[in-house]
Amino acid sequence: MKKSVFLGAATVATLAAGAAMAGTADDVKARGKLNCGVTTGLAGFAAPDANGEWKGFDVSMCRAVAAAVLGDPNAVEFVPTTGKTRFTALASGEIDLLARNTTWTFSRDVDLKFEFIGVNYYDGQGFMVPKELGVSSAKELDGATVCIQTGTTTELNLADFFRTNNISYEPVPIETNAEAQQQYLAGACDVYTTDASGLAATRASFEDPSAHILLPEIISKEPLGPLVRHGDNEWGDVARWTLNALISAEELGVTSANINDIASSTDNPEIKRLLGTEGTLGEMLGLDAEWAQRAIAAGGNYGEIFAKNIGEDTPIGLARGLNAQWTDGGLLYSPPFR
């Protein structure tokens, strides 16, 4: 590994440094801060609020991991990344965890050497159009100008969708969500396409959200999840089981409000194992026994995080849909804590 130090200095760092990292968990603990890659600003998922504090669904994931590993949900350094820079940032070791609406695909997992630690949002690519266009289906979009964020899977899905339906379109590639909004609102494109959750978040930030509709077609599967570098399985386990802890907590009825009571009073062995009052799960992860308690207390369980940031009572207004617990007919299904 000596060689790669020099190489890093020789500006090919982005690629080489990935190999130089061994124990991310140790690095994070030594640093006392978790470097977490998020979007450059997408309301509900990750955006700084009026006080400059990062808030959102993805941000909560970062905070939960920081709470589990470092004991402090605020010990997070948020690194804004674009669709293009996110993978390089992760591969180079600039960030420890990428929680940025990233679709889990074969090539990203296998070829780009990343490890998706699970799915925290089941999404699909959708279309948003102004109501006054009178369009009710994506198949009526022949000849339309479509604004699309570049560097994402969406441009591939889009090309495939229009090709299979044998209709033409004019793609307008755009670097960030903010620019896409500007072009879409000015009428420079008829349609804006990205993940349906992102569309809902974008629409919520419009002056008049009711003037825009989401078309019924969802043209792709977009399982969004946090990811870490390939090859550091201990760190991958920490992140994966933090996410699973949040999901299990909702399933088991553990919330940020009742967690202290439940930890001492419960008889349910699975809750006990989860919260560390029984067994040595934390130790196996290389953490202390209360890691999951802190992760859940940081922002609540999965359901609470969802409701607070993107749920139906927020301006984003997303229904749980596929993201409900498996017991409620959704796809969220955490492996058991035992």
Added chain:
Amino acid sequence: MTTLTDPPKEHFRLSMLLYDTRYRSATIQVIALMGFMLLAAWLLSNTIQNLEALGKPVEFGFFSEPASYDINQRLLEYDSRDSHLRAALIGLLNTLVVAVLGCITATVIGVLVGVLRLSSNWLVSKIMTVYVEMFRNVPVLLWIVFAMAILIESLPAPRAFRGEDPAATMDLFNTVAVTNRGVYIPEALFSRSLGDIHFFGDSALRFDVSLDLIAIIVVLAGSIFAMRKVIAWANRTQEQTGDRPKTWHILLGLFFVPMLTLLVALGFHLGYPELKGFNFTGGTHMRNSLIALWLALSLYTAAFIAEIVRGGILAISHGQTEAAAALGLRQGRIMRLVILPQALRVIIPPMISNYLNLTKNSSLAIAVGYMDITGTLGGITMNQTGRELECVLLLMLVYLCISLSISAVMNWYNERVKLVER
């Protein structure tokens, strides 16, 4: 008194490499070169080794995979099933388009502004000063984004053209549509077209050349050749007899008759843009992204060129102007016939680097979503395949080739206009 004798023949000894000043510098240079090459080779092998350790060996096989994305502005036929290589080629052509357009406009504007800045008219010269200072002191990226924002926000969307009493109408006798998605201008169509010739069959580099275009160029070249003959004949006659024969009607005829005949034979007509569905169809679509990038790059670079031109003109001694004026030449002619030809010798060399700058600055295209080679090969392809090193290396190679070609052409031109010295 000295006698010249042949110096004793010295036999070459190895130690002379170090102790003989005739060889020493060469020795040091060779050793330095070897050291440098070793360092470079070590870095290279290191990179390759580390990439292999990461499971990412350097290989270019991904180029033949389907690109799977669409590109809006394509000069050659392309769809999402074509390979990454073809996508890169489309991007390269887009880069060249904006670079060539930009260099031409920047030169025209730059020369104009540079000359006007020296104008004795106070207002004109001050306006030009403001222009130059404004453009060259703000980063070009901001100008590009600014130009795009103006185009998007201030121009009407295509749907404003719809309805009984539309909010916007087409310009120039209903032939040009200016929208916030770009400008649609009429296109040349041929109803009795000669067809195309295809090159390179089905490969990624395939392209078509329109026979109509070739025919037009051939006829145009023929006309110009004939016109030059006529002018030469007129010059000869003038020298021999002192009278210049009237030639303008012959020249006009030589230019227009063959061309018009050809156009009629090909069934030339204009295809006008027409609002159909979401967008205008027909006509040539110059996208906003191209216009914004072109405009911003030309105006920005023109500010630098203006200063170079001004410097070149100021370098010519004022005596030349006075001498020309004493001969009775007018202001405009002094500039055109006496000052500019000499100033060119000072202007051309720094101009080359401005052309290079403009071309390289065109890689900011993605800021407005213009799909140049940085957007295709260095953007989407790099992203989708994850082959950063290969893509970036290739990208560097491409820009290097473009820049060296520009330099070669400009240096050749510089050789031609420079003062012949003895």
